[in-house]
Amino acid sequence: MKVLITGGAGFLGQLLATRLLDRGFLINKIGVAEPLSELILFDLIPANDFGDPRVRVITGNISDLSTIQQLLSKEVTSIFHLAAIVSGQAEEDFDLGMSINLDASRHLLDVCRSLGHVPKVVFTSSVAVYGGVLPELVLDSTALNPKSSYGAQKAMAELLLNDYSRKGYVDGRVLRLPTITVRPGKPNQAASSFVSGIIREPLNGMASICPVQSSLRIWVSSPDRAVESFIHGHDLPIEEIANNRTINLPGVSVTVNEMMSALEEVSGKEVVDLITVKPIEIIERIVKSWPGAWDDTRAKKLGFKGDAHFVEIVQNYISAHLHSFTK
Amino acid sequence: MKVLITGGAGFLGQLLATRLLDRGFLINKIGVAEPLSELILFDLIPANDFGDPRVRVITGNISDLSTIQQLLSKEVTSIFHLAAIVSGQAEEDFDLGMSINLDASRHLLDVCRSLGHVPKVVFTSSVAVYGGVLPELVLDSTALNPKSSYGAQKAMAELLLNDYSRKGYVDGRVLRLPTITVRPGKPNQAASSFVSGIIREPLNGMASICPVQSSLRIWVSSPDRAVESFIHGHDLPIEEIANNRTINLPGVSVTVNEMMSALEEVSGKEVVDLITVKPIEIIERIVKSWPGAWDDTRAKKLGFKGDAHFVEIVQNYISAHLHSFTK
Numbered sequence: 001m002k003v004l005i006t007g008g009a010g011f012l013g014q015l016l017a018t019r020l021l022d023r024g025f026l027i028n029k030i031g032v033a034e035p036l037s038e039l040i041l042f043d044l045i046p047a048n049d050f051g052d053p054r055v056r057v058i059t060g061n062i063s064d065l066s067t068i069q070q071l072l073s074k075e076v077t078s079i080f081h082l083a084a085i086v087s088g089q090a091e092e093d094f095d096l097g098m099s100i101n102l103d104a105s106r107h108l109l110d111v112c113r114s115l116g117h118v119p120k121v122v123f124t125s126s127v128a129v130y131g132g133v134l135p136e137l138v139l140d141s142t143a144l145n146p147k148s149s150y151g152a153q154k155a156m157a158e159l160l161l162n163d164y165s166r167k168g169y170v171d172g173r174v175l176r177l178p179t180i181t182v183r184p185g186k187p188n189q190a191a192s193s194f195v196s197g198i199i200r201e202p203l204n205g206m207a208s209i210c211p212v213q214s215s216l217r218i219w220v221s222s223p224d225r226a227v228e229s230f231i232h233g234h235d236l237p238i239e240e241i242a243n244n245r246t247i248n249l250p251g252v253s254v255t256v257n258e259m260m261s262a263l264e265e266v267s268g269k270e271v272v273d274l275i276t277v278k279p280i281e282i283i284e285r286i287v288k289s290w291p292g293a294w295d296d297t298r299a300k301k302l303g304f305k306g307d308a309h310f311v312e313i314v315q316n317y318i319s320a321h322l323h324s325f326t327k
Numbered sequence: 328m329k330v331l332i333t334g335g336a337g338f339l340g341q342l343l344a345t346r347l348l349d350r351g352f353l354i355n356k357i358g359v360a361e362p363l364s365e366l367i368l369f370d371l372i373p374a375n376d377f378g379d380p381r382v383r384v385i386t387g388n389i390s391d392l393s394t395i396q397q398l399l400s401k402e403v404t405s406i407f408h409l410a411a412i413v414s415g416q417a418e419e420d421f422d423l424g425m426s427i428n429l430d431a432s433r434h435l436l437d438v439c440r441s442l443g444h445v446p447k448v449v450f451t452s453s454v455a456v457y458g459g460v461l462p463e464l465v466l467d468s469t470a471l472n473p474k475s476s477y478g479a480q481k482a483m484a485e486l487l488l489n490d491y492s493r494k495g496y497v498d499g500r501v502l503r504l505p506t507i508t509v510r511p512g513k514p515n516q517a518a519s520s521f522v523s524g525i526i527r528e529p530l531n532g533m534a535s536i537c538p539v540q541s542s543l544r545i546w547v548s549s550p551d552r553a554v555e556s557f558i559h560g561h562d563l564p565i566e567e568i569a570n571n572r573t574i575n576l577p578g579v580s581v582t583v584n585e586m587m588s589a590l591e592e593v594s595g596k597e598v599v600d601l602i603t604v605k606p607i608e609i610i611e612r613i614v615k616s617w618p619g620a621w622d623d624t625r626a627k628k629l630g631f632k633g634d635a636h637f638v639e640i641v642q643n644y645i646s647a648h649l650h651s652f653t654k
Contacts, residue, residue, distance in 0.1 A: 094494060132570055141462075141470050145489075145571060152490035156483045162472075163479035167421060243459055244472060 007083035008041030027235035086190035087150035101153035113169035129155040131289035138294035147289035178221040178251030182317035191286040202274040211280035214256040217292030250306025253293035334409035335368030354562035413517035414477035428480035440496035458616035465621035474616035505548040505578030509644035518613040529601035538607035541583040544619025577633025580620035
């Protein structure tokens, strides 16, 4: 089985790659576990191939139709489409966001359609599709009203995935992600970048700015749980989600204050003291428009798993990325 | 004030044109009634100009970007974007639907954006954006889950209108229409074409097929009320809808049985006997996915007006289009 990850050099793409390589199989169209023979990691920059002979690293711009045409063939029967322009950047560069978040997704689907082999396509969407006046707990039945271009583009791509699936062009599965934390590495241009930054930077002894009021409630997931959900969403028998292929993934609802308390509990007061709350209007406006919690009953019934609580997320981050760290 | 109607040769486009010409003004951006100096009716086929010197008839294909570039200028400060591929046709010809219902809408918005004059854009959407498992009464807060390509394309265009408005590129107003009945003239390729046909054809002494079970509930509006709503939606001060520019317009909820009873009440049993109920799977599947009623409280609070009941809709059709008709 040949598998493609777009955005394969990104943090989640790389994490997914390691999990897929470890596992060595995916459930194919006819419900059978099929060995992973090739894993294509596609991105603008070269992905890490982990020295694994099954990995093929390809670089290119996904907004280019001919690139996608070369990338895909009937042998590629599973696609994890993670490539995206993040929220802050899509807000700043409208055309770039449209080009990658909407047009590239459509090209990918169109090439699949022209090949005619109906691959599984796992597409990652986001809390950002919601916005405006929201109930305290967002339901599966709650209307989308995105208040960022990123959210609007993701919502349009969701509609594409669903309609191309309904038409039988692809077998799409749309997974709406909570904000992922704790991401290792550097801050990025996501409006939500601070949700990792306020944990990661203090743990590295660095100061960190929290650009939203600390009472703000955020719906979060660890990277590990998210990536497990990508694989579970891929493997799920389609009968279980045929009427609605869009799934709000499990998460944990925490305020920034609660995040800071969890960090203090795990790492002490001197670490938390490295955080300064200093609201930045453009970031706060976007992040405030997202739901602080959604109902994940359906996802859990479908077998998706969430984190237990935020303290565990911090502890797992520390043990995975800061082995030498001691309180 | 120069005004553009796309789909200007269509039934609703022509009806809107006559109303605008009669009225002679629209409320402009700064809230002032401004005389209509030019009304551009754009469509694939030449629109009727009603012998009015203010009308300019232009033909062309709206899917062509350069055509839209020629059509628009900074002087065109109000656009009624009605051009669309109807539901049945969009289901049959996926690419044509995408090209007109999505791409052309985006081109129109992009040209407005490049001109930089932030025109008012009234966009007509549809019941078809809803679908799947729906509550008996759809609320403004109910999630979209379109089960037709037409519905998916309209939903994507709604998101575009909202995001281009939020970014300040246009002043968009999205009006979701009930199924319009009674349309004069001939059947079209809308899945809902029969909703007019089962009234219009029998009144003309012709047999008519109802392709859905007669217990099916439909959310309808007369053409007159719809066109009044286009004008009202255009004129509405933007402060009143800034947080959500998408409005579910008033309608009347009727079953096909109730429609037939109303027709009988107005025109007698021999007229209704011309209708044969004979479900056609592809039409029934699409029309059944649409809501039978939605909550129009918000629209009514905003001053949009609906029909009183279906009998009135039939009576108004008769007096407008069948003056000589007597029971």
